[in-house]
Amino acid sequence: MIKVSAIVLTFNExxxxxxCLESLRWCKEIWIVDSGSIDKTLDICREFTENIVYHPFKNxxxxxxxxxxxxxxxxWILFIDSDERVPPALAQEINHRLAEDQGRIAGYYISRKxxxxxxxxxxxxxxxxxxxxxxxxxxxxxxxxxVHEHASVDGPxxxxxxxxxxxxFDNIAEIVEKLNKYATLDAIRMFRTGQELYAVESGSYxxxxxxxxRIFAWLPHKPFFIFVYYYFFRRGFLDGRxxxxxxxxxxxxxxxxxxxxxxxxxxxxxxxxxxxxx
Numbered sequence: 605m606i607k608v609s610a611i612v613l614t615f616n617e618x619x620x621x622x623x624c625l626e627s628l629r630w631c632k633e634i635w636i637v638d639s640g641s642i643d644k645t646l647d648i649c650r651e652f653t654e655n656i657v658y659h660p661f662k663n664x665x666x667x668x669x670x671x672x673x674x675x676x677x678x679x680w681i682l683f684i685d686s687d688e689r690v691p692p693a694l695a696q697e698i699n700h701r702l703a704e705d706q707g708r709i710a711g712y713y714i715s716r717k718x719x720x721x722x723x724x725x726x727x728x729x730x731x732x733x734x735x736x737x738x739x740x741x742x743x744x745x746x747x748x749x750x751v752h753e754h755a756s757v758d759g760p761x762x763x764x765x766x767x768x769x770x771x772x773f774d775n776i777a778e779i780v781e782k783l784n785k786y787a788t789l790d791a792i793r794m795f796r797t798g799q800e801l802y803a804v805e806s807g808s809y810x811x812x813x814x815x816x817x818r819i820f821a822w823l824p825h826k827p828f829f830i831f832v833y834y835y836f837f838r839r840g841f842l843d844g845r846x847x848x849x850x851x852x853x854x855x856x857x858x859x860x861x862x863x864x865x866x867x868x869x870x871x872x873x874x875x876x877x878x879x880x881x882x
Contacts, residue, residue, distance in 0.1 A: 710759025728840025
């Protein structure tokens with residue numbers, strides 16, 4: 605069996621972290637990279653691992669890139685968020701694929717089932733939501749994006765069929781708070797780089813996704829079209845009122861990101877001090 609080490613980024617995750625770490629007991633190592641938790645997160649983590657390190661948070665790309673350079677004993681790394689779970693079927697498939705492929709694949713995309721308001725949404729934007737999560741540690745590099753970071757792998761990639769579980773949001777206040785935070789980071793990135801919200805430069809796991817990003821860059825009324833695409837073409841309506849609410853939030857996120865970008869360009873708001881100094 606090829607050994608795998610898991611890395612979990614944490615910040616005040618006491619409500620989620622225990623179930624996450626329980627699902628990672630099959631890993632050779634578990635590493636916690638914390639950015640200053642003041643709740644019970646670290647106390648819970650110490651029940652599962654001694655590999656707990658602190659690193660100040662700047663953005664998700666730099667945090668993940670720093671983490672892969674830790675003194676990890678295995679060649680393979682699995683990145684899992686604190687509000688995610690690795691079901692037994694996923695763990696078994698990971699072990700099977702690594703043994704079968706014998707290092708011919710440099711990294712694997714893994715999909716995730718996402719739960720909003722307690723319901724798993726299986727259409728629209730939330731599914732299948734593939735991300736590069738499993739990779740050889742010396743063949744990965746994360747882009748400099750502040751949020752929705754892209755992982756570039758030096759070598760062939762593959763897909764794991766079994767999904768992870770993501771306990772996303774339980775209430776609208778939590779959703780709006782996170783969307784506002786991410787929209788700010790995306791607006792800063794667009795302001796600094798001139799890229800679109802869904803940047804073609806960040807790459808994708810499929811040619812279709814890359815094509816859609818190119819089309820999106822030229823679309824007028826982007827919030828409206830993103831709603832239509834996910835709700836009708838990706839059949840978000842099949843997830844009922846939860847699917848409608850989440851798709852509406854996606855349109856709102858697009859509008860909010862570009863409005864924040866407009867405010868930066870007009871000088872109504874300004875870059876954070878560290879960004880301005882750069």
